[in-house]
Amino acid sequence: MPDIHPARIREQALPLTDEASLDPLMERIGDARYVLLGEASHGTADYYQVRDVLTRRLIEEKDFSFVAVEGDWPDCQAVHRSVVAAPGAPEDPVEVLEGFGRWPTWMWGNTDVAAFTRWLRRHNEQRPPGRRVGFFGLDVYSLWESLDAVLTHLREHDPDRVEHALEAYRCFEPYTEDPQSYALATRYVPEGCEPQVVSLLTELRQRAARAVTADSSLTEFAARQNAEVLAGAERYYRAMLDSGPESWNIRDHHMADTLDRLMEHHGPDAKAVVWAHNTHIGDARATDMADTGLVNVGQLMRERHMGRGVVLVGFGSHSGTVIAADTWGGVPRIMEVPPAHAGSLEDLLHRALPGGRMLFVFPHVQFQRPPDGGRREWFHQEHGHRAIGVVYRPQFEQVGNYVPTVLAQRYDAFCYLDRTHALTPLHPVAAESREEQTWPVGV
Structure with a gap:
């Protein structure tokens, strides 16, 4: 692999300092009808907060129709009823979020989702009932x-x-x-x-x-x-x-099919924002997931709807804190996220941009690699890209936490937040859950 000079990365990085610094990404989104926003963990406040700011702009400036998340349909339907001010629904969506019972409850029952859904309720109250922005679960x-x-x-x-x-x-x-x-x-x-x-x-x-x-x-x-x-x-x-890709593929096909049904239900001009883990959002064909027969939502959306505009946005960080549990169904706690492994994508970006919060917007995806000997940008090279699930043991962080990734093929844009912080649940999980472990763990 050719050496990567940090100065080259710094030349291509766009500082993320305020809402206006997302303008290049808004321009890249353009008239796209599907914008899929990832996260490198389910327990990091910074990812939720950037998604919140970008989603508000998509709703206000580009008239997006609904937000669809990696959550259960019945729970999220209750949130939807609250944010669109349906008769009989709670006026405060947080009442609904506090009632989420499926482990891991902190994925959606947290202060950042609470802030977004309260904003969405206020936004919708200014719109006619037939044009209110929804909130739905895909899982x-x-x-x-x-x-x-x-x-x-x-x-x-x-x-x-x-x-x-x-x-x-x-x-x-x-x-x-x-x-x-x-x-x-x-x-x-x-x-x-x-x-x-x-x-x-x-x-x-x-x-x-x-x-x-x-x-x-x-x-x-x-x-x-x-x-x-x-x-x-x-x-x-x-x-x-059974071991193998079938259960994962059933799940991601279901999420993609649900998104298609929601788009059809909302009409020919509908636009969707999706919030889910990077492992669902980033195109599986640009990772080693494809080697084991796995597909995901990002890949399926590109294959089905590229002509109508699909933009995939990934997230990552080098170190910080995260909320997770060390066993499935366990009580969540704040954990230290150790510095990323040497040679990983996050390590590469940290060395070039220590302390940085940066946006990268890539050229339109191309899966054809340049001829041998041709110069490849760092984002067209393969690097391990960290993924943290709801079950996490940082002291035993293994190679399995890193997904081999060609960044500019997996995503259309990438938000790098050097050091990130754990989100705050609306209430702690007080007891062990009977929820059965799913595979792969925690995403």
Whole structure:
């Protein structure tokens, strides 16, 4: 690998000092309809804060339609109802965030998300109801919560069909909301509850397609989405027992499909901001994820929608503090993030930009590498790029925490924040969680 002179990196770095310093990124986004904003950990305040500032500008200046996050659909739907001032919803979205119960609760139940959602509520109150900016969850984990939501919906809107939904409920009931028990049971009955789930999903898809008014359309869309989560979660938890890429790919395909459904629901002029971990946002083809058959949301969005504009923004830091747990389901605590490994991307940037908070905006992505012997910029070379999950043991930080990455192929822009700080949960997790560990850990 050719030597990289720090002066070259400094020439290309754009200082991040205030909202106006994001102008080059806003220009790069242009008319893009999909802006995906990453994070190198789920427990770092600085990443949330930069995403907050950029998202507010996208909403105010470019009329983005909704924010979609790496969170559960039922929980985030409750946040959505609050931020759009739906009848009967809490006036303060923080009341909803404080009620998030799935571990790791600090991912969305923290003071930075609280500040953003309160701003979004105030912003929406100045807009007509049909043009308010939404807040939605993309993830696949909420099997039982989504099943409960489907039953509640049918009891209210179509009681004649409740018995049909109860067939799926009774199939899952013996597993007492334990996804691992359900997954193990499918070793003996391979189809598990899939027939009941598919039948329920088909019915709710048809109901959503028949919805005609704006209010009923939104209600039916949410019911259908809970059924989609139910189907995706059922597949995910069955696949989770096997080593290999299938469970990861089920999850990221589900998130990408949910994003597509949200865009279709919001109409042909819709624009989406996505908040998720770098491992979901950054194009998997520019990492070693592709070598093991993994895909992710960033790759899928580029492949499906490049003609309509997709911009991927990554984040990283050299050292600082983070909130995480040292076991799955454990009580979170503030941990020191050690200096990045020698030779990593973060180490390279720290040596060039000690103490810096910088933005890099890259030329439009090209996956063709220059001929051997050709000069390659540092961002077209492969470096390890740190990823911290909700489970983290800094004293044992391993090579596995670093994803081999060609930066300018993985992202369209990158925010480097040399030293970062742990976010603040709205409330501490007081007890160990029964939530089963998922793979790969913590992202």
